[in-house]
Amino acid sequence: MDDSRVTELVREATAAPSMHNAQPWRFRYARGRRTFRLYADFDRKMAHTDPEARALHMGCGAALFNLRVALAHAGAHAEVTLLPEADEPALLATVRATGAGVEDAGLAALRPAIARRHTSRYPFAKTDIPEPVRVALIDAAFREGAVLSFPDPWHLDWVRELSEEAENRNLTDSGSAADLARWTRRGPTGARTAAGEAPGYAADGVPEYAFGPRKDGGGAPLRDFSGGKPTAGVPTTSFEDDPRLALLATEGDRAPYWIRAGQAMERVLLLATSKGLSASFATQALEWPDLRWPLRDPGSGAGEVQMILRLGYGPECPATPRRPVRDVLEFES
Structure with missing residues (x-):
C-alpha cells in the first residue's frame, strides 16, 4: 500500500x-x-x-x-x-x-x-423515523458491541429534563465556558471549511458558521455554542417539540468500552446518513456525573450511557474543518 x-x-x-x-x-x-x-x-x-x-x-x-x-x-x-x-x-x-x-x-x-x-444543529421535520430504519440503526450498534435504544415518551421527557439542566449548568460554569472558548472559532478564523487554505484559518474546533440557530422554543436538547453571548448574524428559531432521541450504551465504562462505543456511534451515524437522516449530539448531561447516572434504562438500570443522539430529517449542513493529514499521520519503515 x-x-x-x-x-x-x-x-x-x-x-x-x-x-x-x-x-x-x-x-x-x-x-x-x-x-x-x-x-x-x-x-x-x-x-x-x-x-x-x-x-x-x-x-x-x-x-x-x-x-x-x-x-x-x-x-x-x-x-x-x-x-x-x-x-x-x-x-x-x-x-x-x-x-x-x-x-x-x-x-x-x-x-x-x-x-x-455532518452534524446538523438545525431544526428537524416532525416526520417520524420509520420502524425498519430504527431497527437497522439498533442492529448497527449491536454489531459493534453497544446497545442503541429509543426511549419511551416518559423516559424521553426525563432525558430532555436532564439535558436542559446540564445546559443551564454549563452556561454558568467557568470550566465549561473555558472548554467552549478553546474550541469555538468566531469571526474570520471560522469562515472557511477547508483546512489549511490560508494562514490564520482554524483547522479544528466548531466555527461560527456551524453553531446553528439559537433555540427559541421546542424540546430538542441543543448546546449553545455561543456560550450565551450575543453573536451577530445568528438567527433564533423554534425546534421540534418531540425530538427523536436515541441512547447509546455499553456494558462497561472503561477505555475499551469507550472505543467500542465510538465505533458503534459512527456505524449508526453513517447508516443514518445513508438513510437520509441528519444527526446531532446532546452530550451535556453526560458531562455531569450526577446527571449521567440517571440516564440509564429505568427498567433494568443496566448499561452505561455513552452518547445521546438527536436524529431526524433536516437540512444539509456545512462541513466543519479538518486538520491536514500531514499533521496527524507519520510513516515508519
Whole structure:
C-alpha cells in the first residue's frame, strides 16, 4: 500500500466527529507490516467537561471505524487490536490491513456516507423515523458491541429534563465556558471549511458558521455554542417539540468500552446518513456525573450511557474543518 493511498485512508478516518471537533487523534503507519497505529492526543482533551477522556476515546473510536470502512472499500480487511500495550495508554488500537473478509462488503457500502455525514444543529421535520430504519440503526450498534435504544415518551421527557439542566449548568460554569472558548472559532478564523487554505484559518474546533440557530422554543436538547453571548448574524428559531432521541450504551465504562462505543456511534451515524437522516449530539448531561447516572434504562438500570443522539430529517449542513493529514499521520519503515 503506497503512501498516497495511506494518506487518503487516514483522510477518510479523520472525517469522524469528535467533541467540539477537537480531532484528538494521531496515526502512524508501518509500511513493512501494513499496520496503522491509532494514538489518542491527550493535549486535545476537554479539561473540564471530559476529565476522564471518555469522549476523547469515543472520537478516536469513530475515526477507527471510518478507517475500517475506508479499508473495506479499498478491498482490505482491518484486523483490529484494541489497547495492545498496557504500558502505553495513548496507543488505542493497531489496524493491520489483510485480505477482505465476509463482513467487509457491508462496511464498504457505508463509505459514501463518510463525506456526507455532518452534524446538523438545525431544526428537524416532525416526520417520524420509520420502524425498519430504527431497527437497522439498533442492529448497527449491536454489531459493534453497544446497545442503541429509543426511549419511551416518559423516559424521553426525563432525558430532555436532564439535558436542559446540564445546559443551564454549563452556561454558568467557568470550566465549561473555558472548554467552549478553546474550541469555538468566531469571526474570520471560522469562515472557511477547508483546512489549511490560508494562514490564520482554524483547522479544528466548531466555527461560527456551524453553531446553528439559537433555540427559541421546542424540546430538542441543543448546546449553545455561543456560550450565551450575543453573536451577530445568528438567527433564533423554534425546534421540534418531540425530538427523536436515541441512547447509546455499553456494558462497561472503561477505555475499551469507550472505543467500542465510538465505533458503534459512527456505524449508526453513517447508516443514518445513508438513510437520509441528519444527526446531532446532546452530550451535556453526560458531562455531569450526577446527571449521567440517571440516564440509564429505568427498567433494568443496566448499561452505561455513552452518547445521546438527536436524529431526524433536516437540512444539509456545512462541513466543519479538518486538520491536514500531514499533521496527524507519520510513516515508519
